[in-house]
Amino acid sequence: MSTAVEVSGVHRTYGSTTALRGVSTTVREGAICGLLGRNGAGKTTLLSMIAGQERPSSGTVRTLGHDPVESVEVLSRTSFVRDSQRWPDDFRIGHVLSVAPAFHAGWDPALARDLVADLRVPTRTPIKKMSRGQASSVAIVLGLASRAPLTIFDEPYLGLDATARQIFYDRLLADYAEHPRTVLLSTHLVDESESLLEQVVVLDEGRVVLDADVDTARASAWTAAGAAGAVDRVVGSRRVLARHALGGLASVTVAGSVDDALRREAREAGVELGSVSLQHFVAALGAGTPTPGVDDRAASVTTEGALS
């Protein structure tokens, strides 16, 4: 297994704000990795560093085997269109299509044309004046048609209607199957993008709180519902991510995995166990108020599936 991205102990501060704290992760070459988390969690900052557009305040980033900053080897093989990408005045999609081949060796003009048509990107409107969804479509065309060995999509779904999202989805998978590449995808829409992903990295307040393959991530939490007292007994001292109460009933989301002993105990107590969607789990991870110090250890779930 070769690594496309290796991030080690990366910190990034801007003046008095810390955007990233001790972020470490690895992405396998050829994997589709989802970068999830709330707004302001640090996703775009991390992606920007992986793309070599910014330097970490401390720590190391290795992209495609090199330090990406000012590296022609990395930059020529990377495509990164930001969610807040700025375009020159009067720049139209046609300009992008005619110039992109000079930057991306694998650029596929036919794919680009198809995508522009399918996504209904207006050809006469300057990109600066496009709606949020149209601008996202431009980013998708650029990212997909580039065939860049490392393709980064930063919130590609913003403003897209459901049909356009399906088109992106399908085209990405189809192209990826025929021309494998490493894809990093940051998104809020966990439910929809879940089945695309191989690896999931969740950031919260600049820290990695989950870094696992998608199956492990999906199995990293469960719910217990029933009479409040019984539920609390069954849950015991395990880490609670969310708790909802209604009258004497409670529904609790718990981090960790379910074993047979727990199943038996729950059954005997009349507590119903359920699985948690990845969307729900990520939202619960992001909902907690951080406790300085405590969170560093208690907050992470790693590939081993254990709480660390």
Added chain:
Amino acid sequence: MFDESSPIFQQLADRIADDVLAGTYAEEQQVASTNEFAAFYRINPATAGKAMNLLVDRGVLYKRRGIGMFVAPGARDLLVEQRRARFAEQYVRPLVREAAALGIDAAALTRMINQEDPS
């Protein structure tokens, strides 16, 4: 199409196994490729690959290098046997438990079963 109850690759493997059991795929018939399954179900090809590998491990499919995945001879019988082993835990136990909760005794339960399937 896939819910959160278990890993996607497992659900896909079950679905393909269902098809084999139902006779949709004949033995020694080629099944769709990993990429085709991935595109059809809109999932990551690696996940589809995991599902296929799981079925290969279970003896339901086998791989012919350079050609593709095929339904293994005796796969149907194998699946029937595997599912029979799980049947009690997956279906009978919940049935008995629910009946007990509703106060339906064994005799009443048997009557209901016979009504369902006169054969």
Added chain:
Amino acid sequence: MSRATAVVRLQLVRRTTWFLVPLGIMLVAGVATVIIQLAIQRATGMSPSSPGYADSARNNPALAWSVSGYLVATGVASISSVFPVASSLGTTRRGFAAGTFLTHALVSAYLAVVAAAMLGLELLTGHWFVGIYVFDTAILGAGNVVVLLLVMFLGSLTAFTVGAVFGGVWLRFGPRGPLGVAVVAVLVLAGLLLALAPSLGDIAAAFEFWWLAVVGVALVLVAAGGTTLSLRGASVR
């Protein structure tokens, strides 16, 4: 080096901005010159064949200056508005600076050649048949095509690169950047003026046209260096 040429392509894809608008401006300035000079001819009763007419008509820097504001503005935008796309497509900051500088040089050469061609036309038609001096002006070498080429090329390049350095510091420092550069420039100029004040008379007497060329080249180099340095620390957003 191939990344620099990719950047050139990126810059020049907006053909209207680089190739058409400057021509349009020169055309407008030319037409304005024609109208003004015709009006002067009629008002003063002077005709193109009168003595001294040519010299006073040549004292018209309008054309040379007409595009300068636009070129500076284009220079600013070539850095500040194009850098984000260039980064997204994948270029180093060095490559972007080099490619943009190359673009400036190419377009400056284009403008110089166009002006030279127009001069040729002007001379061939006997100053547009009615004795109007548009390209045959003192500042452009009074009909000397070599001087015209040099002045147009260097002048355009200076305008572009000065604009570029403003764009670069804006990217790096935000709105305070250009203000800072302007303040520094004014201070430097004031300092130079004060330092050279006693000898200003002698300098004026010994003044050679090519000194401006030296100043131009120096400005271009300083601006290009400043742009490259600013880009190093500029954030992409």
